[in-house]
Every structure is written in C-alpha cells, then in structure tokens.
Amino acid sequence: MAELDGAEHYTIHQTILFVAAPTTAIHIDSWTLDTAPHGFAHTVWIPLQDMSHESGVPCVIPWPRNKIVTEAELELAASDLPFGERYDRYQQALSRKLLGSGPDVATSFMRKGDFMVWSSLTPHCTLPSRPRYVKRLSLQVLLRPTHLPWGNFVIQPLQWTPDRAEQVSDRFSFLL
Ligand SMILES: O=C(O)CCC(=O)C(=O)O
Ligand SMILES: [Fe+2]
Numbered sequence: 001m002a003e004l005d006g007a008e009h010y011t012i013h014q015t016i017l018f019v020a021a022p023t024t025a026i027h028i029d030s031w032t033l034d035t036a037p038h039g040f041a042h043t044v045w046i047p048l049q050d051m052s053h054e055s056g057v058p059c060v061i062p063w064p065r066n067k068i069v070t071e072a073e074l075e076l077a078a079s080d081l082p083f084g085e086r087y088d089r090y091q092q093a094l095s096r097k098l099l100g101s102g103p104d105v106a107t108s109f110m111r112k113g114d115f116m117v118w119s120s121l122t123p124h125c126t127l128p129s130r131p132r133y134v135k136r137l138s139l140q141v142l143l144r145p146t147h148l149p150w151g152n153f154v155i156q157p158l159q160w161t162p163d164r165a166e167q168v169s170d171r172f173s174f175l176l
Helices: 083-099
Strands: 010-020 042-047 058-060 116-119 124-126 135-145 165-167 172-175
Touching: 058 116
Parallel strands: 010 172
Antiparallel strands: 010 135, 042 116, 042 135, 058 124, 165 172
16 A cells, blocks of 8 residues: 555555455445545455456456546536435446446456555446355455545545544554
8 A cells, every 4th residue: 555655554444344246336435435635545455265257356447546526527416415315326427427438447356365456536346246146255445544634525624523543553543
C-alpha cells in the first residue's frame, strides 16, 4: 500500500470474508468508505485460495484515481432519498453510463497470497461463478491512509463521531 500512495499508517474500516462469489454489479466503494478529498481510500481484495475462470473473480474498469462521476453528471438530482435508495440509483446510473462505452475490464486469476487493490472511485463488479455457489474464499479489506480525514461519497469531509481506532502495529489500526 505504501508503494501506491506513500502513506505510513492505514486504518481498516471494514473486512468481509467471502465464502462464495457475491453478485455485485458495477459500483464504486466510495459510498461505503472514502477519504476527504475523494479517491484515496483503498479496497484490498485477497484470495484465500487459487482462483480460476469459474471462481467469480472481481474485475475493475481501469480508472484515474481522482476521477469522480457526480450525481449531477448522471442527471440525478440531489435528493432526500433514503441512503440505500440513493446508493442504488447512483450505482445503476453509473453502470448504464459506463456500459454505454464498452469499457475494458482488468482482472486476474490470482493465486493464494496475491492481492488486488482498487481505489474508492474505481468502478468494479464480480464476474459470474460456475456453479453459482462454488467455494471462493477471499477477504476484502476497506482501508484509508490514517492521515486523511474519513469521508464518503456524499459527505466531504465527515463530522463522524470520534475516529476511534485501535493501533495493531506501527503500520495499521482497526477502526472501533
Ligand atoms: O468480492 C467481490 O467480488 C467484490 C465485492 C465488492 O466489490 C464489495 O463488497 O464492494
Ligand atoms: Fe465493491
């Protein structure tokens, strides 16, 4: 991570252990976790077993780190929709726009011990697995460089409740 952005310390906000591939459509993770300014949080995706073309691997649409597609650009008016509906509406509109230009995607049939990392603004999705519920053990970690304020897609920067974290090593902490 430090090779990517030179940060000295990271705060882990969320880890998800997947036992099978989810059915994630094209989306960005910035709505879940970002920094202020946008684009400096990372999602690290770690296979815990070797992956194949049938595993249901994530893929990304190669993307400039700070490129943000706003709701206004997608012709979505700012609204007081509940967060979940606003999230779905945005991701669906983003997906329609991106698919309209036939984008390339990047992925890898990773081996156990590899990892993939994308930024909070990078569109990505999960390719289908076969059979649907084949085992795909993997860990997803959402983190941010600790020196950057914690934000999300719509609130920049956030006045979150105190940013309480437990330091695990000199390199990373867990948000509490
Ligand atoms: O595990 C995957 O295939 C990707 C999951 C994902 O993008 C997410 O949980 O935000
Ligand atoms: Fe994601």
